[in-house]
Amino acid sequence: MLSGFILGFTSILTIKIFLLILLGVVVGIIFGAIPGLSAAMAVVLFLPMTFGMDPIAGMALICGLYIGGISGGLITAILLKIPGTPSSIATCFDGSPMAARGEAGKALGIGIVFSFLGGLFSFLVLFFIAPPLADVAIQFGAFEYFALAIFSLTMIASMSGGSLAKGLASGVIGIVFALAGLAPVDALPRYTFGIHALDAGFDLLPVLIGLFAITEIVKTAEADASMKKAVIQDFKIKGFGFSMKEFMSQKVNFVRSSLIGTGIGILPGIGGGTSNLLAYMAAKDSDKNPERFGTGVIDGIVASETANNASVGGALVPLLTLGIPGDAVTAMVLGAFMVHGISPGPLLFINNKDLVYSIFASLLVANVMMLIVEFYGLRIFVKMLKIPKHYLLPIIFALCAVGAYGLNNRVFDVATILIFGFIGYSMEKLGLPLTPVILGFILGPIAELNLRRGLQHTNGDFIPFLTSPIAAFFLLIALYVSISTVRKNMKRSKEEKERLASAISG
């Protein structure tokens, strides 16, 4: 472990890589801060620039973007009352009342420091559990991977906050889009409709760019230019902006929020966007006087900002050890690995140990840089919020097109982002969530490949899938998750019915 870290740090100890991480952090914070732009989009835009770099340098840049992007949202959440990214929604609750009282500096200081600490906590978890987990995962065969993919797919159901049916529908849509191309095992073409460019199926990255970046651009084009009317609060910070006593009072809150953030990050499909709200609710529920939440207490900011950054390390656990992304950003990171011909998974810890530890080291460095840059660059970042959207979004689209084109040097991939942009836009209009699509798109083929590969081994017998203890374990949890989600959903719709009934009669 220690030798791994020495290896990791020595491989990133160059001025070039430090500059790349710095660039990543700065751009990430800007993307996080500007509403409508997100960490995922920042990663997408910078991917084409990593094509020509070696993987260590490329991943260093991406680590910076990821950390900066998740943290940057707090600036807008506090100063503009608009969350810069979904990861900072709960930061608004107490951040904006504090800013309104003239305590913006304190709110920002708390947010930045606890972003740093939350990230640090989750990276330590990542460093300690990823390598042993990879050791276990290396023994996984077709049965276990099939079970794992099924388990992750059932998580779609439990995470689709709104309607269970719509979340599931989106997941299946993802599976369906991944069908195009050559079928696993026997390599028979299907759903290519005679288009040869489709023989290898849709590439993950254009699909991601289309669904997330293009959809977001068009959505913002339609939205009101609310940024114009928004008043940016002024702020002053002395030191970190808060006292040691205030800091120490957040110990329990910090640990709880870190655990929630990291745990949510590890689960497939949900990340910072969910964990900040959950941590906020947990902090509120366990407080002696929950009413003070929302009036501008530091506890709320601590919970939200600790949890969202703690999700970063968590989300990287399944990605690095199993090749299964934890959220939209890690799905992009998965795409970045693929561009470099590396497939994340347990073998990564054997074949590319230097890369794994260089990523660990980059995360630590990026986290420290985030702390420094966000503190000292606050005024500059606030100025960036004033760049007109009508310049920003089209240029971002042009860069997205470059990214898609650069994958295979063909316009077909640019067309793919258009198609998936349109699909994503239509789905948003129809109320279908987008994240499950990505999970289905990535997990569907994993499930099918391993199901068919396993059945080939056993000559069509499914029993061995159930007698492998690990596979059986995952399938059992999958079953439990599905049943409890359906029950929870039924209970909720019943409650809603009763509420509606009483509202009408009352």
Add this chain to the structure above:
Amino acid sequence: MFKKYRDIISGSILLLLASIIFIESFSIKKLDISSLSAQFVPQLASILLALIALFIIYGGFKQLKKLKSVSITEDDVSKKEGSKNIFGIATFALITLYVSLLDTLGFIIMTSIYLFFQFIILAEKEDRKLPIFAVVSVVVSVSIYYIFLLAFQLSLPAGILG
């Protein structure tokens, strides 16, 4: 208007998608050597999707009934949304044009054209400064082209300029 029927519409589209996937699955070849054919997962997925779609449609009709009894008027909201939708449609049209002509006209020309018109679509009326838009479009396109060519070894389509 649209909001009311949203679930019924989305369910129907999903049902259509499921039927296409199901029907198309029969044209996938079958090999004797594999115990589970390449048709299995597509068929399973399409059946699952069809069931979910029916469920969503059912929910949509139930919602509609409920709405009728409460009778909420949302015409104002949809009218406002309609005018905003034009920006979305115009953007998609522009991107389609961009993709179809990218190879022929090349990155620099096509991106300049795209940026110029997209700036116009997105900017508020009082912000539409056409000369500045034109300059920014060209400068940005040329810079992206050369930055990627020189710094990142990525050559974008040169088109008629190449």
